[in-house]
Amino acid sequence: MAVDRDLYRKERALRVALFVTCVNDTMFPGTGRATVTLLRRLGCDVVFPMGQTCCGQMHLNTGYPEEGGRLARHFTDVFAGHDAVVVPSGSCAAMIREQYARLAPAATAFAERVAETVPKVHELSEFLVDVLGVTDVGAYFPHRVTYHPTCHSLRGLRLGDRPVRLLEQVRGLELVPLPAADECCGFGGTFAVKNPAVSAAMCADKARNVTATGAEVLCAADNSCLMHIGGTLGRQRTGVRTMHLAEILASTEAAR
Amino acid sequence: MRPATGPVTFLGMPAFPANAAAAVGNSQLRFNLRKATHTIREKRASVVDELPDWARLRQAGKQIKDHTLRNLERYLLQLEEAVTAAGGHVHWAADAREANRIVTRLVKETGESDVVKVKSMATQEIGLNEALAEAGITAYETDLAELIVQLGDDLPSHILVPAIHRSRAEIREIFLERMAAWGRPAPEELTDDPRALAEAARRHLRERFLSTKVAISGANFMIAETGTLVVLESEGNGRMCLTLPETLISVVGIEKLLPTWRDLEVFMQLLPRSSTGERMNPYTSTWTGATEGQEFHLVLLDNGRTRVLADEVGRQALRCIRCSACLNVCPVYERAGGHAYGSVYPGPIGAILTPQLRGMSSPLDASLPYASTLCGACFDVCPVAIDIPEVLVSLRGRAPHPRAERFGMRAAGWVLDRPERMARAERMAGRLRRFVPRRMPGPLSAWTDTRDLPEIPAESFRDWWLRTDGGNR
Numbered sequence: 001m002a003v004d005r006d007l008y009r010k011e012r013a014l015r016v017a018l019f020v021t022c023v024n025d026t027m028f029p030g031t032g033r034a035t036v037t038l039l040r041r042l043g044c045d046v047v048f049p050m051g052q053t054c055c056g057q058m059h060l061n062t063g064y065p066e067e068g069g070r071l072a073r074h075f076t077d078v079f080a081g082h083d084a085v086v087v088p089s090g091s092c093a094a095m096i097r098e099q100y101a102r103l104a105p106a107a108t109a110f111a112e113r114v115a116e117t118v119p120k121v122h123e124l125s126e127f128l129v130d131v132l133g134v135t136d137v138g139a140y141f142p143h144r145v146t147y148h149p150t151c152h153s154l155r156g157l158r159l160g161d162r163p164v165r166l167l168e169q170v171r172g173l174e175l176v177p178l179p180a181a182d183e184c185c186g187f188g189g190t191f192a193v194k195n196p197a198v199s200a201a202m203c204a205d206k207a208r209n210v211t212a213t214g215a216e217v218l219c220a221a222d223n224s225c226l227m228h229i230g231g232t233l234g235r236q237r238t239g240v241r242t243m244h245l246a247e248i249l250a251s252t253e254a255a256r
Numbered sequence: 257m258r259p260a261t262g263p264v265t266f267l268g269m270p271a272f273p274a275n276a277a278a279a280v281g282n283s284q285l286r287f288n289l290r291k292a293t294h295t296i297r298e299k300r301a302s303v304v305d306e307l308p309d310w311a312r313l314r315q316a317g318k319q320i321k322d323h324t325l326r327n328l329e330r331y332l333l334q335l336e337e338a339v340t341a342a343g344g345h346v347h348w349a350a351d352a353r354e355a356n357r358i359v360t361r362l363v364k365e366t367g368e369s370d371v372v373k374v375k376s377m378a379t380q381e382i383g384l385n386e387a388l389a390e391a392g393i394t395a396y397e398t399d400l401a402e403l404i405v406q407l408g409d410d411l412p413s414h415i416l417v418p419a420i421h422r423s424r425a426e427i428r429e430i431f432l433e434r435m436a437a438w439g440r441p442a443p444e445e446l447t448d449d450p451r452a453l454a455e456a457a458r459r460h461l462r463e464r465f466l467s468t469k470v471a472i473s474g475a476n477f478m479i480a481e482t483g484t485l486v487v488l489e490s491e492g493n494g495r496m497c498l499t500l501p502e503t504l505i506s507v508v509g510i511e512k513l514l515p516t517w518r519d520l521e522v523f524m525q526l527l528p529r530s531s532t533g534e535r536m537n538p539y540t541s542t543w544t545g546a547t548e549g550q551e552f553h554l555v556l557l558d559n560g561r562t563r564v565l566a567d568e569v570g571r572q573a574l575r576c577i578r579c580s581a582c583l584n585v586c587p588v589y590e591r592a593g594g595h596a597y598g599s600v601y602p603g604p605i606g607a608i609l610t611p612q613l614r615g616m617s618s619p620l621d622a623s624l625p626y627a628s629t630l631c632g633a634c635f636d637v638c639p640v641a642i643d644i645p646e647v648l649v650s651l652r653g654r655a656p657h658p659r660a661e662r663f664g665m666r667a668a669g670w671v672l673d674r675p676e677r678m679a680r681a682e683r684m685a686g687r688l689r690r691f692v693p694r695r696m697p698g699p700l701s702a703w704t705d706t707r708d709l710p711e712i713p714a715e716s717f718r719d720w721w722l723r724t725d726g727g728n729r
Contacts, residue, residue, distance in 0.1 A: 063652030067669035188629025197277035231707030
């Protein structure tokens, strides 16, 4: 994605609006706090627009485009005018980038807002690598970790190896490759409850591949997928825990 | 010689989740599908990766199909003229019933009661074999996998490999038990060695080819400029059917059209690599009109296609060349199997094609757009760049929704519409977190049956931000 780097090369601290996402806000606030810690450590001025709620993905992808569209419009209203919006979720960022333009009827104020806001929305690892231009974020995390690239990060946003490059620079971290990493874990939003048998069968294979690595931590850039895989790893008493990329990158020798 | 067959039909099947749940528990099926899909998947990846211009070929394929679909009427009329000029007869069928009526009449006019068939999705789609059987005509499938399905009173579960759900041990049993009822029996000493199974099928089919005077086929492509039909295959059985009989009837969907032979060149690269994972398929047959002494009829099939064409998002499904690359990479298909989709078109492409062709009035058809995690693996491998997830989401927006779900989604939408409502809901969840059971009742048990719930935090992110002034206090 083309990025206006000059925008961020000003003397003042970069002003970043955090879109924490509804899942992180409600269920995984630690990921939000870690994102704030990390961005501040890298010199950003982080703001949290209190009007934010949800990107609308659950509604749109479950077949409720009216509600999804309303939430998308709300998002563009809340985040218009910010220089950069950072999202610690691959699938929410992909929803915004891929689907908002389809939701906004052409030649409306909503469409204008989408055209203006969406290019400024960055998934966390994109923001770190492409905008800030860093891969070594000064993190320390002395554990054996495997990384699951999640479908919307991999095939939606095309994050490529950005998250892995970030993890490789973390001191003390031993990164082990995940077999069949590009296969879906079976979450799929409401798919997990609408098609529970197939969802569980897919996650059984994912969990088997995770435990085969011998890792103690499974990392991803999306807590919704991690909630699914982590829920399975927990039920099977594998002892493997899940962590969002932001939480590993926020860890330092001083404060963990 | 015609065996009595029971009703073999997808009609009246339950919705996808129930079919899939049964399939997921079938270890033989899971093993067969995993082995087969992964083998083809890897073969495809290696022959696609070796082409430096694959992305451009894919764009060319997409553009040729889109151009043809935008000008479908003009090219169809050009095709009709060319086929007629070459001595063929062209028939137009608006739906399955009309197509079956035309084919049945054409076969009856020959005075024959047996026909041989080239593997064809269009004739499966319209249920031609069943319609012919009602008229006293027996259709003999000659594609090896279709033969296995027909002998086993079974249904196809894959577009390219209809018997993908069968292991060779199962195929051996089917041959031993059923071949005799349909013609030359299998040798008593038949083993499950692939070579022996193929040899038994070859001998069984060879007699059929030599004695049958009418053949029915579909086509992979039709070329408008010359009126030529094209069939790609691996076995050579198709060519037997296309050349030996006196009468050939081809039933072809109207979207199979290409304007020129130059356009075919693109698809001759896209299709074999995407479907069988070969650089080139062993047999490509082309024919233009009728050869001297033989009759040729072309039945052009609409059966819902023009309705699909009218849908701005859904119409891209008509670009499909039935390669089945999307089936072979789909994690849902791999575990649910083809029968769960209740259609001759299973897998991701079936999940967008079937609800468009049949509508979404049955519980099964309404469940198909949800038979996907939207993981996007299908879109990545599609040789004509059909954005299957985009069409799935669009169809979900039109699918009928269960009342309880509708209520839940409306309520969630209401809460998420206003940040203060969301904050209140989060605080309530935080207060009630100790009372959340490890096993949830009702529809949420679908989650907790196999997965632990994450612990609800005492404080939401936004409340933390407010309390600490963004961590500064």
